[in-house]
Amino acid sequence: MTVVGIIAEYNPFHNGHLYQLEQVREQFPTATIVVAMSGNFLERGEPACLDKWTRTRQALTAGVDVVVELPLAFCVQPADRFALGAVKILKEMGVEQLFFGAEHAEYDFNLMAEKTLNIHGDFSKYNESYAAAYQRAVYTQLGYSVDTPNDLLGLAYARANVRLNARFRLVPLQRIIAGHHDLILQKKQNIASASAIRKQLQARKIKDVKTYVPEITYKAIMKQPLISWNDFWPLLRYQIETSSLQKIRSLYGVGEGLEYRVKQQLEGLPEDATFDDWLKAVKSKRYTYTRLARLAVAILVQVTSGEVEEVEKNPYLRLLGFSFRGQCHLNKVKKSSCYPLITKITKDNKKSTLQLDYRAGNVYALATGVKQDLRHIPLRIH
Amino acid sequence: MTVVGIIAEYNPFHNGHLYQLEQVREQFPTATIVVAMSGNFLERGEPACLDKWTRTRQALTAGVDVVVELPLAFCVQPADRFALGAVKILKEMGVEQLFFGAEHAEYDFNLMAEKTLNIHGDFSKYNESYAAAYQRAVYTQLGYSVDTPNDLLGLAYARANVRLNARFRLVPLQRIIAGHHDLILQKKQNIASASAIRKQLQARKIKDVKTYVPEITYKAIMKQPLISWNDFWPLLRYQIETSSLQKIRSLYGVGEGLEYRVKQQLEGLPEDATFDDWLKAVKSKRYTYTRLARLAVAILVQVTSGEVEEVEKNPYLRLLGFSFRGQCHLNKVKKSSCYPLITKITKDNKKSTLQLDYRAGNVYALATGVKQDLRHIPLRIH
Known part of the structure; x- marks a missing residue:
């Protein structure tokens, strides 16, 4: 029984995500699937269109076994820091294999990671953006460009895997849609990128996205206000x-x-x-x-x-939801991990460990009208 | 040619205010009337229902000659500090007589001020509110209660007059409505208190207030969103x-x-x-x-x-509007006052003298959608 890790935002959870989970199940029918998911604010510096509990329910319904929240301190970050935080958490969650989408699944991400390991964070002296400087450094090391968003993230995961000695087996999955930002469909007609779906949602073409998302996501989209x-x-x-x-x-x-x-x-x-x-x-x-x-x-x-810095020094595992299989795995994690496994907001942790995430949730709740942490316990799906 | 001062909030400007101005003109037809008016946030800790420029225009139209803004540091304050700030400013504006409404115009406010001069600000040791403690102290000194809002304000003006050696002649005017919070009308059927008018406005009974406000106020109420x-x-x-x-x-x-x-x-x-x-x-x-x-x-x-503290140490005269007569008076004030007379926001004063008022204006503008200080010059009415 292997433990498969996925790093995700599910903004919103769509058929492409479902397809990824199906691929995992096809290869490892009894695997425990652990997802490290961004909370209410995301990697690209934006609020999630649906809150973290709604997205957790969608993921669990689609077959995920455990959802842990990426602390805001880890997830509203450039790719390399985002990856470091996520890999750190999945390592503590006992993950053995990391599945991720890539525009070029044929790349040897391990080798690329080894070759680019000497690239480190500070590009502030260049008169160009951090991202551009990073890509240029990668180009210098590899001899070719890595310039598509999922490949770049994959490389960041691979680098984090080496740096943290997480020893994940990396499993890139070929992305089956044209690009991150297109609504062009290939092979499967019912898959579109999350950004394409959000674009339709913003244009209030809600019915148009029905083809591309599972029923549970569509219901949430119909019922809840979409946050931006x-x-x-x-x-x-x-x-x-x-x-x-x-x-x-x-x-x-x-x-x-x-x-x-x-x-x-x-x-x-x-x-x-x-x-x-x-x-x-x-x-x-x-x-x-x-x-x-x-x-x-x-x-x-x-x-x-x-x-x-405080979260980097004292990371934690914030549990958002689990299945029965997930629960069995969590019992092991509780024993093996040196990070605290947090299942709810308490008087103490909202002033210490969870201070930042708690505040982020309170801010998010100003838009949704629904409290994000107080009186919430992890979702259970059997 | 005397200079008459009035301390006001005009929230909104109504027939009672108009009546007060008529009383001044009746007694001193050629007086220059200077009003120290709260800006966008008021004495009782609330936003003004109409912005300061709209209220200034109303006041000028009704016959006021100069409107200066009470700095927020002076006006969002308990009565005694509010009075000190306002009297300080009117003194610099060359005011000789101070007109104010009172529930008991027959009181000798000068005498009351002398008798209560030893009452000073710190009531924090009492297990009761500041206002209650203050009233009790006044009762102890005078032998009778002063417990109606305008009498209390009048006493505060009188005390400030003594403390700042402003030498204003005090002219209390009998308020002609029953109380501060009623819509009960006496003598003149077209006068109601500002709070009664606001109550009607909040209940969206806009047409009901037409009787109690000048045409210019009514037009503003019909046109602009009322802020609360x-x-x-x-x-x-x-x-x-x-x-x-x-x-x-x-x-x-x-x-x-x-x-x-x-x-x-x-x-x-x-x-x-x-x-x-x-x-x-x-x-x-x-x-x-x-x-x-x-x-x-x-x-x-x-x-x-x-x-x-900074504003208390370095007060200023912020001009919001003036008439032709007001302009003549302002020329004198410019020579006589040691406070700066500010007519507009500049790169410098928005970071120093006006920092707080400028910020308050920017916050207020988030509700009105209309900038409060940038690109504004004092209103002129001839």
């Missing part, structure tokens, strides 16, 4: 208006004078400006939209550098 | 959710452990709670609703103690 940056923009704007430069500077990911840009560019915008208007105004050659969107999450949730 | 705490509650809630105890503690008017109450009581509220629900939850014997509402403004606008 638009819901948080008034709060972010207010936060920037009332924050001193000094305060913005103390937040995670600010630096290099970005605090001035953040405030100044807002001041020039009209009162009816949107989140995207602000992002465009702050954008420069140096910063990608994604970097700035992550910064926006840090401002919105008031993430300090100290808090991120 | 409801508009800022999502922002306040968000601010409390994301602020650390330490940060709340650094704000003006917090202390005595109030920061814990502010956060804890919010946590217990449902997601659909209103501003009033929160206020009720935080309320205790020790704190009046008004005190807590002022605290809410401090949290919303992020008013620090240091900022309030």
Whole structure:
């Protein structure tokens, strides 16, 4: 009985995710599938369109055995840090094999990881974005570009696997749709990318996505308001208006004078400006939209550098849901892991370990109207 | 040519205010009437129902010659501090006589002021509200109660007059309506209190207030959204959710452990709670609703103690509007006053002198959708 790990956002959970799980089950019918899932704020610096409990239920229904939440400190991060955090958690969860989608499943990700292991995080001296500098460094080491989002993430997982000595067997799965951002369908007519689905949802073409998502996702989409940056923009704007430069500077990911840009560019915008208007105004050659969107999450949730460091020093396993098979596996994890396994918010942990995630949940709840952590226990599906 | 001062909020400007101006003109047809008016946040800890420019226009149209803005640091304050700030400003504006409404215009406010001059601000040791303790101290000194809102304010003006050696001649005008909070009409059928008018407006009985306000106010009410705490509650809630105890503690008017109450009581509220629900939850014997509402403004606008002290040390005259007669008077004030006369926001003053008022305006603009300070110059009416 092997333990398979998947790193996911499920934003929202769609047929491509279902297909991935089917592939796992086909290869390992009795595997325990553990998913490390982003919570309510995601890798690319945006709120999840559906809350973490809704997405957990979807994943469990589709056959996942355990869902643990990636702490916000790990998941609202560039690919390499995101991967390090996720692999760290899956390692503690006893994962043996890591499945992930890739545009080029034929790549030898282990070899690529070994070759690029000397690439380290600080590209701040270049007059280009972090992502561009990173890709250039990869190109220099490998002799060819890795420039599609899933391949890049796969490489980041592989690098984290080596760096953390997690010893995962890597299983890249060929992505069966054209690209991350297209609605072009290949082979299977009922698969589209998450971003394509979100695009349709934003355009309120809800019925159009029915083909591409499982029934449970479609029901949630029909019933719940879909959350986006638009819901948080008034709060972010207010936060920037009332924050001193000094305060913005103390937040995670600010630096290099970005605090001035953040405030100044807002001041020039009209009162009816949107989140995207602000992002465009702050954008420069140096910063990608994604970097700035992550910064926006840090401002919105008031993430300090100290808090991120604290989670890095003292990571934890936050359980969101499990199946019967998952429960058996969790009993083992409880004994083997040196990280605390957290099943609910308590008076103590909301002021210490979970402080940041708890606050993020409270902010998210301002848009959904549904509390995210208080009075929640992990979902169980048998 | 005398200079008459009035301290006002004009929330909104109504026939009672008009009547007060008529009384002044009747007694002093050629007087220059200078009004020190609260800006967008008011004495009782609430946003103004119409913005400061709209209210300034109403006042000028009704015959006021100069409107200067009471800095937020002076006006979102208990009566005695509010009065001190306002009298300080009117003194610099060359005011000679102070007109104010009173439930008992027959009182000798000068004498009352002299008798109660030894009453000073700190009542924090009593297990009762500041206001109650203050009234009790007044009762002890005078031998009778002063417990109606306008008499209390009048006494506060009189005390400030003595303390600041402003030498204003005090002119109390008998209020011609029953009480501050009633819609009961006496003598003149077209006068109602501001709070009664706001109550009707909140109940969306807009047409019902037509009788009680000048045409210009009625037009503004019909055209502009009426602002209340409801508009800022999502922002306040968000601010409390994301602020650390330490940060709340650094704000003006917090202390005595109030920061814990502010956060804890919010946590217990449902997601659909209103501003009033929160206020009720935080309320205790020790704190009046008004005190807590002022605290809410401090949290919303992020008013620090240091900022309030700064304004107290370096006051200024912020001009909102003037008539031709007002302009002549302003030329004198410019020469005689040692306070800066500010006519617009500049790169410099928005980071120094006007920092707090500018921020308050930006927060207010999040509800109105209309910038409050940038690109505004004083209104002129001839």
